[in-house]
Amino acid sequence: MTTDPTADQAAPAPTRPTSPLDEVANAYVQDSARLDPFAATAVGIAGYDDRATDYSPEAVDERAALARDVLAKIAVIDPVDDVDVVTRAAMQERLGLAVELHEAGEDYAPLNVIASPLQEMRDVFDITGTDTVEQWEAIAARLSALPGSVSSYVESLRHAAAAGDVAAVLQVSEGVKQAAELADPATSFFADFVTGPAAQAALAAAPAGSALRADLERGAQAACEAYGTLAGFLRDELAPQAPTEDAVGRERYALHSRNFLGATVDLDETYEWGLEELARVIAEQESVARQIAGPGASVEDAVAQLDADPARTLHGTAALQEWMQRTSDEAVRALDGVHFDIPEPVLALECMIAPTQNGGIYYTPPSDDFSRPGRMWWSVPPEVTEFNTWREKTTVFHEGVPGHHLQCGQAVYERATLNDWRRLACWVSGHGEGWALYAERLMADLGFLDDPGDRLGMLDAQRMRAARVVLDIGVHLGKPAPQVWGGGTWDAAKAWDFLRANVNMPEAFVRFELNRYLGWPGQAPSYKVGQRLWEQTRDAASASAAARGETFDIRAFHARALGLGSVGLDVLKDALS
Template sequence: MTSAHTGRAPSLLDATCEDFVYDLVALSPTLGTRIGIEGHDHDLQDFSPAYWEDVADRVRDLLADVDALNDSTDESDDDDNFDQADTLTAAILRDRMTQELDLHHRGEDLRMLNNIDSPVQHIREAFSLMPKSSAEDLENVESRLSKVRDALAGYRESLAEAASQGDVATHRQIDAVISQCEALGDEGSMLERLGVASESSVVHDAKNSFQDMADWLSTELSPMAPHEDGVGRDRYEFFSQFFLGRKVDLDEAYEWALESLREVVLQEAELTRSMFDAPTTIHAAFRKLNEDERYTLRTSGELLDWMAESTREAYAVLQNNCFTIPDGVQRLDCAIDPAGTGGLYYTQPSDDMVRPGTLWWSMPEGRDSLHTWHELTHIFHQGAPGHHVQFATALTQRTTLNLWRRSVNVNAAHAEGWALYAEQLMSEYGYFDEPAKQLGHLDSKRLQLARVVVDIGVHLHKKTPDKTGVWDAQYAKAFLRDNTAMPESRVSFELDRYMGWPGQAPACSVGYRAWLKLRDDALAQGMNLRDFHDRALRLGSMPMDLLAQELL
């Protein structure tokens, strides 16, 4: 169908990308659930070596198809020629798919195990996102529960093959995933709250399958696991490029983050001096604010109401000043995380936007309150104008962005950099003018910079900032504890995340720098802020240098 607005009909390349997504969803049903493609919610991939090879084969076919279509493009007036959107799609696609194949060729898919982004979490998230309203929905849940045993068996096969090559996750990551598997297998598991009777055989077998997975990790994989967390420069550089889409000077990024961190610490110290009568350390200031009932939420109901109201206020600021919000984007649901992990995260809408984007939050384990002075910045980061506005806006661009570009492809520097930029934007519009909230925003900045320093420092085995030794996880945890107001349980989770997901954490700050530079360049060319935001987000996710080339 040709768009009346753009005059553009879907191209052969768009159709090729759509075919690829549907084939990929057939191979990876959890992806189908995440992006809202129907027909596979009853199924579950097995994460075996054969599965990973099937995915790689389909990626190879896609790249061959793109090359063939590009070769057919000439200077004649041919309907098959690449237009500007196709040329950009091909560049983004080659960039991403080549890196996906590199990941496969290195065997990184087989050894994938960490506390945040590996098959156990993918299975858990798929159950959280599945529709559960109709009888057919519940039949799908029941069917998928029956596939958990085979999925985890295939996953063990991949881990065992990687281990035979000497590629094993660290004890830290294995221990974290053991705990997650045990939580899914224990009484009170989220698997008991999916709409299928908790005493049914499929729920019982799925829970037992996670317990068996925990036992296997403990008895079979853990004895082969290394204790050292850092992955080394070669592997880290690969992951950094995978997440950023481009090589960056890691040593420069490390020094920049250290210097920027020192500046934020000075800003926090100056702010706390102005907030309290007596001299107060930063952590003492955090404790005083946490004791202030004005900033305290004690129930899930209070939390949901506050999330919704903060989001409404953000949308009012954006629409009145610097965004044209497309229809449908304003809908953002707030929900309690059924897994009870604590903290805030976001899941994007289904491709048709029938399932809305959702902010998930829960009270962290061992705590009975949350503090809005510290958490407000996370609403803007994950919701509006952050990830939700970013992802949902791309989903509305159905005539210019094909299914793969709008719903599947994500560049971490683009995504996470935008979320930090969103926090800064709300600061520019006065949402952190109140000193307590300003301190919360500075703490968020401080943590993001500390992440860069910790991630690069540990994995590249750099000298510690005090020059007393070399970075390791113990030093990193103390460093994080000194540079955030997060509770200890969250610090431990974040440390495990950085140690097991190398190269991802710096994407936030590196991407943020790129977004700020792009905005400055666009405004210098005469673009106003509303046009900049609208045009940039409607192009979808891509490496930041490609976005700059397209936008400027």
């Protein structure tokens, strides 16, 4: 496969003519938006912010039928250029897997602690526009429509349960807690959302006699009551049917692994590599720890010294947000025009404290027109009030620049070359999260983490990502655990001890992380395995250049790779070969 051309950032290339394949891809984005308004909001497609997604079995079937129809169409369209070659390969891989997952029944009943309809129905409001009266009118309409989403989700959970497919009891019980919190007006996001500063500003600007206040109050109440219904269903009906076993087994795991990576890997070899990589990172950590705390010092000694340093400690979320923003802005200024050519609309990244408090850190991309900028979100548990900059500098690079923000913003910017599906709608975890980890290590190589504390923080993050390759594959495949990590067969209890030994984070963060891995098989390893595949692809490109007698231009490699947008890692490898 030949390389997909990318736009020259200094002098943008002329707009590429839309091909027949592009037309199918663009139409698929619009059809998908109609069938999934929450996803439309997520990618910034206008016109759907007042609507709610239908999760019923019939709606799930309709989305799968659309994928089959598009696969049939693109199979008979000949690519007109290199861009089309990549588009067809990427769509066949992504939509083909969507059909496989559907035929396996995997898309009827997703339920976990972080990325299922339970969270999507609430999280969509984090990225919905809140600047105008009209946007708040759309929010009121969506809130009032939320009970329909909840009831359709319950319908699909029942449908899957009838076929014997129920999430593990841990995921169900944690889902009960999350739903109950959203149902209680005293703790609910919805109640706070419609009475917060942005809502009050819109109400003040609303014309006299507007029903907006009443509509928002009614919508928030409807959303709370809907989540109360969901909590009751999960607790009283689904939990008694839920299995106690967390592991999903090899067959299901292999399918999810391919979905998250966009590549097929040998799971047993990857597990062994994970053990080796964990040992390598620990050894590097121990070496840096001795630089920090002196000869013979342990990693724990270095961590204690760093944590006791007032200059490396932030107090409260306001200080955290200010530090995140400053660190991000400094990285953008330092990298732009030197190591990357960052398009002007991508220079802006907003660092935010999330309204949730579950411990997650995540990124949301800019909208299609960049009116909504890319944002880094930090969801801070209420008991966490202090933050250590040495741990988190690498996190800002991961979520911001040159990590997710550069990656996703670059794809959105590539309007002159890429169709809407590749710019906005295609996301492969192994590509995205693998790039973000690759970016962390790149920043260390470029000298941005030369401070031993910051470097230890980067290694701390890499250690966690290596550990969860071992944990995730080990638990879900029921593999034997090495004696150094307790022996026997991997399970949730053994995974907890293992994670506590390898993750230097507050217990609330670690517990959430473990629950996430247990309920989202194959996703957690996509970070470190994705990094490995990115590095292998880069090294192959470097070796190819050397074989031709050329000097490898890593800056050009990065520009070419990011210009492809998010694609499966096997497609990426072929496109850059």
